[in-house]
Amino acid sequence: MSPTVSEDTSYTLSEATAARFAREVAKYPADQRQSAVMACLSIVQQEEGWVSAAAERAVAAYLGMPPIAVAEVTTFYNMYNQKPVGKFKLNLCTNLPCQLRNGQQALEHLCRRLGVEEGGTTADGLFTVQKTVCLDACADAPVMLVNDRQMVSFMGPDRLDALVDQLKNEA
Amino acid sequence: MGQMVDLSRFQARGAETCFHGKHINPQIYAGLNGSNWSLRDYEARGGYAALRKILGQDGSEGMTPDAVIADVKLSALRGRGGAGFPTGLKWSFMPRQFPGQKYLVCNSDEGEPGTCKDRDILMYNPHAVIEGMTIAAYAMGIGVGYNYIHGEIFEVYERFEAALEEARAAGYLGSNIMGSPFGFQLHAHHGFGAYICGEETALLESLEGKKGQPRFKPPFPASFGLYGKPTTINNTETFAAVPWIIRNGGQAYLDVGKPNNGGTKIFSVVGDVNAPGNFEVPMGTPFSKLLELAGGVKGGTLKAVIPGGSSAPVLPAHIMMDMTMDYDAIAKAGSMLGSGAVIVMNDTRCMVKSLLRLSYFYQHESCGQCTPCREGTGWLWRMVDRIEKGQGRMEDLDLLNSVADNIQGRTICALGDAAAMPVRAMLKHFLDEFVHHIEHKTCVVPAYV
Numbered sequence: 001m002s003p004t005v006s007e008d009t010s011y012t013l014s015e016a017t018a019a020r021f022a023r024e025v026a027k028y029p030a031d032q033r034q035s036a037v038m039a040c041l042s043i044v045q046q047e048e049g050w051v052s053a054a055a056e057r058a059v060a061a062y063l064g065m066p067p068i069a070v071a072e073v074t075t076f077y078n079m080y081n082q083k084p085v086g087k088f089k090l091n092l093c094t095n096l097p098c099q100l101r102n103g104q105q106a107l108e109h110l111c112r113r114l115g116v117e118e119g120g121t122t123a124d125g126l127f128t129v130q131k132t133v134c135l136d137a138c139a140d141a142p143v144m145l146v147n148d149r150q151m152v153s154f155m156g157p158d159r160l161d162a163l164v165d166q167l168k169n170e171a
Numbered sequence: 172m173g174q175m176v177d178l179s180r181f182q183a184r185g186a187e188t189c190f191h192g193k194h195i196n197p198q199i200y201a202g203l204n205g206s207n208w209s210l211r212d213y214e215a216r217g218g219y220a221a222l223r224k225i226l227g228q229d230g231s232e233g234m235t236p237d238a239v240i241a242d243v244k245l246s247a248l249r250g251r252g253g254a255g256f257p258t259g260l261k262w263s264f265m266p267r268q269f270p271g272q273k274y275l276v277c278n279s280d281e282g283e284p285g286t287c288k289d290r291d292i293l294m295y296n297p298h299a300v301i302e303g304m305t306i307a308a309y310a311m312g313i314g315v316g317y318n319y320i321h322g323e324i325f326e327v328y329e330r331f332e333a334a335l336e337e338a339r340a341a342g343y344l345g346s347n348i349m350g351s352p353f354g355f356q357l358h359a360h361h362g363f364g365a366y367i368c369g370e371e372t373a374l375l376e377s378l379e380g381k382k383g384q385p386r387f388k389p390p391f392p393a394s395f396g397l398y399g400k401p402t403t404i405n406n407t408e409t410f411a412a413v414p415w416i417i418r419n420g421g422q423a424y425l426d427v428g429k430p431n432n433g434g435t436k437i438f439s440v441v442g443d444v445n446a447p448g449n450f451e452v453p454m455g456t457p458f459s460k461l462l463e464l465a466g467g468v469k470g471g472t473l474k475a476v477i478p479g480g481s482s483a484p485v486l487p488a489h490i491m492m493d494m495t496m497d498y499d500a501i502a503k504a505g506s507m508l509g510s511g512a513v514i515v516m517n518d519t520r521c522m523v524k525s526l527l528r529l530s531y532f533y534q535h536e537s538c539g540q541c542t543p544c545r546e547g548t549g550w551l552w553r554m555v556d557r558i559e560k561g562q563g564r565m566e567d568l569d570l571l572n573s574v575a576d577n578i579q580g581r582t583i584c585a586l587g588d589a590a591a592m593p594v595r596a597m598l599k600h601f602l603d604e605f606v607h608h609i610e611h612k613t614c615v616v617p618a619y620v
Binding site: 029034078136137140155166 | 381
């Protein structure tokens with residue numbers, strides 16, 4: 001997916017995705033569908049790679065919320081991608097506990113290896129590298145999150161190289 | 172597009188953090204090996220016996236809700252999320268004869284830098300949390316609960332959902348639990364990256380599908396909580412401690428720890444130690460013993476420790492080495508037990524640079540609601556940043572304390588305090604390093620990165 005997709009991208013809620021939404025909505029009282037908004041947006045992100053304004057409107061319609069209330073959620077929480085990212089979003093923690101175990105060097109190594117600045121996406125659209133603040137795995141530092149849902153641990157330079165190789169091979 | 176690749180060879184399996192055999196008299200982490208998280212294994216360890224006991228399904232007459240709360244009060248169990256509030260007392264605040272729905276919420280939004288204890292509980296012993304919550308629900312007459320799990324640990328959220336399915340299928344959750352009139356529905360909810368949602372009222376807002384901005388208190392959640400209904404919120408480790416207390420009695424739990432500091436506590440020992448990990452030890456264990464469990468200081472001698480997560484005031488080595496790890500002793504030494512994250516720093520570390528990381532974090536995570544925090548955290552970060560870069564002015568040192576003073580106690584929630592306290596403690600104990608940075612435009616310890 002190119003990083004220059006316009007915000008006007010259309011979004012159609014598929015039956016399969018709606019079924020995933022329904023499973024989340026069922027957790028909450030019938031008059032509190034809005035409680036499922038975070039889960040629905042993360043499902044959209046998992047399927048689409050990011051949350052477009054069109055997708056926000058679809059989630060809003062599904063949950064019976066004003067679109068602006070959905071946008072407030074997307075913009076408040078760090079992990080929602082408000083624009084397209086690479087096929088693999090890599091979030092490395094550089095907060096103090098990780099920094100004490102070479103988290104900063106890991107971030108710099110990864111950026112050098114991929115030829116991107118922190119926050120950037122590689123030219124082939126494969127990788128986005130972002131620093132992050134606390135992944136809840138400080139004893140496993142340096143730690144990195146891959147596409148929001150997979151945590152990898154003890155990511156020194158050698159293991160980062162091996163992980164990048166694997167992701168490139170399997171992309 | 173969110174492609175999943177098998178990265179299991181890069182993933183932690185808990186061997187380093189949880190199954191190292193170095194816990195002392197563990198209760199929550201006892202007998203875990205990474206593959207015995209399921210319901211059958213939990214039952215084999217004595218799991219759900221406490222629930223069976225209070226419901227009178229073990230041949231006994233059962234326990235009344237009041238008796239459960241009395242036992243938890245006797246145990247001196249205090250909140251493991253950071254505030255250390257007595258759990259039994261909190262439970263007694265819930266209105267008993269409320270006509271509508273009441274809610275129980277588990278705060279698993281573990282995001283205090285340095286902490287990863289709840290992650291290992293939820294991953295490797297999830298049923299302890301489910302049983303603890305169900306007992307709490309019985310004690311307070313609550314019918315519905317949610318476990319709010321940190322968004323960054325999605326695999327842990329999925330594990331907890333799998334455990335919920337097991338508990339429902341076995342009749343430990345749902346209507347008429349174990350044939351009794353008591354019913355409790357429990358669900359998992361995940362965050363998506365916001366430190367502030369660890370604050371209990373921000374968490375409630377988030378659970379309602381909104382921005383996670385803390386609510387003004389009072390009213391407290393016990394009267395106006397989730398969806399405006401009476402709600403009790405406890406930390407993951409707090410709930411996980413409850414089954415042991417009910418099985419063995421509050422007095423036995425108290426006897427494990429110190430007066431007013433009952434039971435075991437899980438400490439996440441991180442940073443400059445040879446074997447970082449989670450260590451479950453009795454309350455009141457000397458810090459020196461905890462350091463030894465974590466393999467001792469790595470890369471130099473001990474310089475300083477942040478004993479309770481990044482929001483807690485830093486303490487220099489000589490104070491730490493004389494201190495025991497419990498709420499009262501750490502408070503007396505000038506810091507706090509907080510979430511139980513112990514961030515160890517050796518003598519090659521520059522305290523200006525260390526504070527810079529923390530100040531960046533707090534300005535990044537301020538929710539923006541209160542002006543002193545929104546503006547003050549950014550101001551603190553910019554000042555520490557310029558001192559670190561050799562552009563600081565001597566008057567910045569007074570200004571740092573002044574800005575911290577004007578944040579602390581002047582905001583709706585404790586994030587402002589959490590941002591201010593590290594600044595004040597760093598200046599109190601390591602002022603010479605800040606002065607050196609300003610005068611010489613360089614670190615006292617040049618090797619630090």
